Amino acid sequence: MKYAAVVAYTGTGYSGWQRQKEAIGVQQVLEEALGKLSSRPVQTVAAGRTDAGVHSVGQVASFSMDREWEPSRLVLAVNAHLPDDVRVSRVMHVPDGFDARRDALWREYRYFLFHGPYCPPQLRGFVWWRKAPWDAAAAREMCRMFEGEHDFRAFCKTGECPDNSRRTVLRARYKKIGGLSIIAVRAKSFLMNMVRIMVGSIDVASRNGSTCGGTESLRRLLDGAERSEAGATAPACGLFFWCAGYDVLTDRARGA
Numbered sequence: 001m002k003y004a005a006v007v008a009y010t011g012t013g014y015s016g017w018q019r020q021k022e023a024i025g026v027q028q029v030l031e032e033a034l035g036k037l038s039s040r041p042v043q044t045v046a047a048g049r050t051d052a053g054v055h056s057v058g059q060v061a062s063f064s065m066d067r068e069w070e071p072s073r074l075v076l077a078v079n080a081h082l083p084d085d086v087r088v089s090r091v092m093h094v095p096d097g098f099d100a101r102r103d104a105l106w107r108e109y110r111y112f113l114f115h116g117p118y119c120p121p122q123l124r125g126f127v128w129w130r131k132a133p134w135d136a137a138a139a140r141e142m143c144r145m146f147e148g149e150h151d152f153r154a155f156c157k158t159g160e161c162p163d164n165s166r167r168t169v170l171r172a173r174y175k176k177i178g179g180l181s182i183i184a185v186r187a188k189s190f191l192m193n194m195v196r197i198m199v200g201s202i203d204v205a206s207r208n209g210s211t212c213g214g215t216e217s218l219r220r221l222l223d224g225a226e227r228s229e230a231g232a233t234a235p236a237c238g239l240f241f242w243c244a245g246y247d248v249l250t251d252r253a254r255g256a
Contacts, residue, residue: 001068004094004249005030005078007046007059010085011236012125017050017059026050026086030061033081037074038066047100047244048107051193053236055126058243062100098248105245106170108186109195112238113203116179127180128199128238134206136176142202142218143172143183151224155198156191158227165191165224174202184242193233200231 007030015023019031027044034042047060069077071091078088112127114120119129146169153165171186183202185195205217221230 002062002064002094002096002098004060004062004092004098004100005088006090007061008057008087008089009055011050011053011055013085015052016054017046029083029086033078034063036081037077040066045100047104048241050241051236054239054241056241059241060100060244062094062098092249094248103246105247106186106188107244108184108242110240110242111183111195111199111234113181114179115181125237128235130203132207134181138206139174139202141215142205143174145215145218146172146198150222152191152194154221154225154227154230155194156227157193160192167191196234196239197230199234204231
């Protein structure tokens, strides 16, 4: 029987989602927990990878079990075998051919920053603390410019950029709540470190408070500039895999 699970995790103690030989990934602990409920090993496929230190509230993982489970009972059972920093929030029956990665229509990441003379201790490890405030108009304008198809070569980790670095951002939004800044980016696929470099570039322009200068610089970057011309890579701690969209799942499951 095939299932899809919505998985939340604190990424601080993990090397990312992917199972690895010399480090612990979230995929490994989830598969080990599911394996304790099955007579054979369980393999999972995720909607998208996350790097070391990146969190999730809505990662989607597909897998098969050797017997049928009532979804709410499977949630309870697998969580009983997971560490406290990984939790399955929902399980759904899916068609046998469903693949969380291949069938995803889009993925959405959200990045959180806190501005002010200090960072509340409750937020440490989950935001990027920036003392200087942002020019909100500049940040919103730059997010709008990211939308559409562009060459995101400048927003990919050095040495990891594929030959085809063009990607289509379906939606990019900036929201400010008090001292908290939130950047949401939705796309079919991403380059490595793409969202974090986007945030780092917005940080440079928005702290300078020049909408014109920031947008002119961004236009050049989106024409296929080199990585060295973009801003620094923002820390992993502020990034969350937020949700993924599918045709076969409900709106609530895909986080729309």
